[in-house]
Amino acid sequence: MNTLSETWSWLTTATHWSGPDGIWSRLGEHLFLTVVCLLISCLIALPVALVLGHLGKGGALAVNLSNIGRAVPTFAVLVLLLLTPIGTYGQWSTIIALVLFAVPPLLTNAYVGMREVDRDVVRAARGMGMTGRQLLWSVELPLALPLILTGVRIAAVQLVATATLAALAGGGGLGRIITAGFNLASTPQVVAGAILVAVFALLVESLFEAGQRLAPRRGREAV
Amino acid sequence: MTAPPDDCLARNEWICGAYLSSRREILWDAALQHVQLTVLAVLIGLALAVPLALAARRWRWAAGPVLGLTTVLYTIPSLAMFSLLLPLYGLSAALVVAGLVLYSLTLLVRNILAGLRAVPEETRQAARGMGYGPLRLLLAVEFPLALPAAMAGLRIATVSAVSLVTVGAIVGYGGLGNLIYSGMNTYFKAQVLTASVLCVVIAVAADLLLLGAQRLLTPWTRRQA
Numbered sequence: 389m390n391t392l393s394e395t396w397s398w399l400t401t402a403t404h405w406s407g408p409d410g411i412w413s414r415l416g417e418h419l420f421l422t423v424v425c426l427l428i429s430c431l432i433a434l435p436v437a438l439v440l441g442h443l444g445k446g447g448a449l450a451v452n453l454s455n456i457g458r459a460v461p462t463f464a465v466l467v468l469l470l471l472t473p474i475g476t477y478g479q480w481s482t483i484i485a486l487v488l489f490a491v492p493p494l495l496t497n498a499y500v501g502m503r504e505v506d507r508d509v510v511r512a513a514r515g516m517g518m519t520g521r522q523l524l525w526s527v528e529l530p531l532a533l534p535l536i537l538t539g540v541r542i543a544a545v546q547l548v549a550t551a552t553l554a555a556l557a558g559g560g561g562l563g564r565i566i567t568a569g570f571n572l573a574s575t576p577q578v579v580a581g582a583i584l585v586a587v588f589a590l591l592v593e594s595l596f597e598a599g600q601r602l603a604p605r606r607g608r609e610a611v
Numbered sequence: 612m613t614a615p616p617d618d619c620l621a622r623n624e625w626i627c628g629a630y631l632s633s634r635r636e637i638l639w640d641a642a643l644q645h646v647q648l649t650v651l652a653v654l655i656g657l658a659l660a661v662p663l664a665l666a667a668r669r670w671r672w673a674a675g676p677v678l679g680l681t682t683v684l685y686t687i688p689s690l691a692m693f694s695l696l697l698p699l700y701g702l703s704a705a706l707v708v709a710g711l712v713l714y715s716l717t718l719l720v721r722n723i724l725a726g727l728r729a730v731p732e733e734t735r736q737a738a739r740g741m742g743y744g745p746l747r748l749l750l751a752v753e754f755p756l757a758l759p760a761a762m763a764g765l766r767i768a769t770v771s772a773v774s775l776v777t778v779g780a781i782v783g784y785g786g787l788g789n790l791i792y793s794g795m796n797t798y799f800k801a802q803v804l805t806a807s808v809l810c811v812v813i814a815v816a817a818d819l820l821l822l823g824a825q826r827l828l829t830p831w832t833r834r835q836a
Contacts, residue, residue: 461774464807549688582694
């Protein structure tokens with residue numbers, strides 16, 4: 389097919405990989421956005437979810453947050469933040485929007501994971517005289533880890549996808565190659581960018597999958 | 612056309628009544644396109660998901676590839692998905708619908724399959740004992756019992772589709788997303804906020820509508836409660 393061969397030649401042109409608009413720098417931006425936002429969202433969501441899960445409160449909050457997150461268009465939030473005063477400070481509007489979308493899956497999965505720890509185990513640990521803090525760190529957290537990691541994985545893949553959308557609102561990342569292709573009316577570039585983004589997303593997904601498989605045995609049994 | 616100084620359009624405010632009244636038709640058209648794209652995508656997705664789920668249930672070897680492929684498709688970012696389909700469909704509404712169909716497939720196939728698998732074997736045997744053929748068993752017993760799980764998938768798929776349609780703005784068929792996109796380029800705050808809020812309203816309305824339909828279709832679940 390014609391588009392395919394043109395796409396291939398676009399991808400194999402050395403000049404498309406280098407420079408500030410090149411594939412490598414866009415990939416770097418994408419990776420940076422994903423990693424930074426994943427760290428921030430974990431720092432926000434996990435402590436809250438662990439404490440709420442330990443206390444057994446806020447279940448409705450965790451579930452509802454996740455549902456609301458689905459109904460609000462990512463693109464709309466990106467643009468809305470861009471038009472607020474935050475938008476004038478470089479990438480902050482993008483980072484805030486990305487974090488907003490990564491927090492719900494993290495929160496929900498970590499909370500559910502904490503609540504699904506066998507109640508008998510928790511009672512036994514309490515009967516052994518463990519304090520709440522010990523219970524949280526050495527009983528509930530290890531047992532909830534598989535579900536928490538699933539949440540991290542969902543959040544990471546979602547971040548990769550959302551970072552792509554940031555390009556629509558003028559942000560950086562691999563999506564820029566696609567939007568630039570649209571502006572140039574160059575279908576090969578659009579398709580090449582799309583392939584790069586798709587491969588990157590699938591790579592992140594399979595990395596996490598491999599990581600979960602390599603995790604300690606106890607973690608796997610609980611899944 | 613000179614705007615009076617107390618005009619909220621001239622001051623570019625977020626919330627603006629004058630915008631609502633003066634652009635009513637544009638908003639209506641965009642919302643209509645938004646709903647059409649969503650409904651079309653979800654209906655096609657449903658039409659494809661049912662046979663796929665049935666195939667995955669009947670033949671063990673089919674389950675792995677069907678679930679695996681739909682999950683992989685779900686991982687691909689929406690902007691990339693629409694762009695990958697560009698050579699096939701060109702700049703058209705069909706492009707957006709096709710992308711959305713691929714997304715809804717994962718959620719629908721998984722949930723329909725889970726619903727069908729959850730039908731108790733005793734129920735199936737009882738129906739067979741009453742002389743139900745395979746087709747009647749499927750239509751009169753299995754589908755109704757699988758409905759709650761399938762509807763849960765349908766609700767998630769619909770709500771996600773409503774929010775994903777906005778990305779279709781990149782090819783000019785994004786419903787309310789078009790307004791957000793053009794509003795972003797012209798810094799038109801009222802347009803961006805109004806279109807965004809309308810998206811959420813459509814999503815919530817669709818969700819409630821499906822919830823209502825589910826309650827009407829499965830009266831037996833209420834009688835127990």
